[in-house]
Amino acid sequence: MGEDPSLTEPNPSSKVRVTISRSDPGAERTFLVERIEPMMVLDLLLAIQREHDPSIGFRYSCRVAMCGTCTLRMDGRAILACQTPLEPGRNEVRLDPLAGLPVVRDLVVDMKPFFEEWARVRPYLEPLEGLDEPVHLKPDSPERQIIDPSLDCITCGACYSSCGLADHRRDFLGPAALNRAMVLIADSRDAAGPERLEAVTAGDGVDRCHYIYGCTAVCPKGLDPAAAIRRLRRWRLEGRPR
């Protein structure tokens, strides 16, 4: 592609210059977007769609950080577009699709590899025999103190994209799936704990983690998958907490 003329023009302060990776080599990549207040990254995309190029490919649903579908990279960092404000004075932004996942179009990725790993840890509860009633469990029980801060994963893929191993595809279960496995192993209602622990501490499990902490740094829900991985390593040695 030749030099984009809009890149060499001065950027008037009231506008934001947004550069977006596009799938079609002929598609416009740079847009000067009128600033509004407040403005999330999602609002930038909606403005481009409305005012500049209706064919731009991106995804969102709930816009309140619950669906986890608007994840993309802003200047290299994985974010949720809906909950990331454009700071005052900011007038340059680069947007790319998540790393390590096939691009469907423009900023839309195929989450299949992410969910394949999620599926590999058997992410569903395998209830103990005879579990017919909700268990009695005090809110401050040790089990819930491990689990509660690690729930709320919205499967947005930010950690997957930011994992230091993301480029070496791909014999690692990954931070989100391991976090889910940790939660289930800690859950006293689950019958598959020993098998789960064996599975996640095998070859492509916790030992592949290099503790770069990319996952924990970007999690938009403030979860700490790296801590979950450390915990799983400890349980391998010490056994599950019971």
Add this chain to the structure above:
Amino acid sequence: MDTDVAVVGSGGAGLMCVLHAAEAAPELDITIVSKGAVGRSGCTRMVQGGFNAVLDPDDSFELHFRDTLEGGKYLNDQDLAWTLVNAAPEVICELETKVGCFFDRAEDGSIRQKAFAGQAFDRTVHRGDLTGIEIMSRLLDQTFRIKPRELGDVRALDLLLDEDGEVAGLALLDVRTGAVAVLRARVVVVATGGAATMYRIAAPAREKTGDGVAMCYRVGLELRDMEMLQFHPTGLLAGESRLTGAVLEEGLRGAGAYLYNANGERYMERYDPERMERATRDIVSRASYQEIMSGRGTPAGGVMIDISHLGAEEVERRFAGMVARTRQIGRDLAREPVEISPTSHFAMGGVVIDEDCQTSVPGLLVAGEDGGGVHGANRLGGNGVAESTVFGARAGDRAAVVARERNLRDPEPAQVAVSVERALAPLQREKGPSPFQVTRELKETMWEGCGVVRNREGLIQARKRIEALTEQAAKISVPGPPQMNNAWQEALDLSNQLTVAHTMIDSALVREESRGAHFRSDYPEQDDARWLRYIVVRGGQNGETEVSLRPVKFTRKRPEPDGPPAEALEVEDLEEGREDLKR
């Protein structure tokens, strides 16, 4: 492509249906059709408050039932409401012991139940103030065990019937590739969610464009209570940002937040001096709307909510999520007033169904917000996710039975052709209006004309405007490739929204009284003598909407105190309504 059970929609109702159909009949081939990401679309994920269920021995089905009817102003289908109340505890138990959810616990280790507006007993099961994500995440996890066929990013265009008028399947559009296809199915379950996004200020996820209700309308199914749309009183105002309309949780008012107009008056004094800001959703929404419309709102068209008098630390501790939400837009709920407005939230109306989610078309089931009658004229907080999961489960159970009884049938070819042609048209047109502009006008029209407060003139204007917009929508042109084309998808969403908007306005015109969420400034009183009747609309032969009124059947409980009998409808009532529809 063939399947046994096709489920349209992958929110709480859709995934619960899949789970139940698979458990009841493991041999069935089940297909999920979702125009967004499977399990990550729709509104169940966004549910804050919780799930109403009778678990405490001191509570009772009768009490939950009464609360639901009082909330619904006795417009509810009583058999549906009774089903909801009775099945809710089983579903909570199933979610905890089979699905893997874990709800908040009380100090003694039992499931904690909190107080929620409009209920005589503390019966709302929850997980913090984000209950929906726990339910949806765990239901999505179940799909990795069940392994249904997942058609994510695939839009259902239309229901397809065979020559006998029975369900044959669906016309589909693959959003990623732009390819169209026919899916034959023994049973189709429609669970797409309502159409509350069609307002300028609205809370739901973007997928909620009434696709299911519009599809059902197009094949001639009856819709009821379409005038009943709930507005949540505290939607965030964030200028042109898409965040506008996002709900600030109900608990703020419960905790003692004040509402002010632009003149600094606590205006609830004029509307409900006793309960003030703690009045029910409909009353507070109406009061705020009237302040704004009378010129006492902020320049941006809002009012202010202020809870800073509790002290910043206290607000940060109790409402961390809401404080974060306001800071994201440069405000601080813990320290200053924040601008809000009523926001369009939930459609009580929908397709007429029975307790097993069956419709008048054999093989076609409807579950969740797409169904009508459970909530009557207003929904209680905490009865929404209960409805999705209870009726989703029942639809799944029923689908398993029906799928065994029915054969695959061939859709009428003409129907397929019409559906596909209609879908492809915007992409093929060289010139025409942009879908985004027409959607914006639809939202403006509904907000002004069929909003929190309605009147005859406004509704008639809105109706004319919707007709004009429908004509424009038929000329829309979208550029770009067929793959993952948001503008094209917006055009298809818009078409469904306009269909539903029509039915809402027609129903709102006919109901010449005020009840629950429906408030007519020209008929401000609730009129039980004439209006313990529900409005049914269906598509007629020549594109006209047929409207009829039916008396509510008090199969279990009469309005209290002893209300008047719902005698047969006087003919003039209906004629009056029809005349309005012709103007």
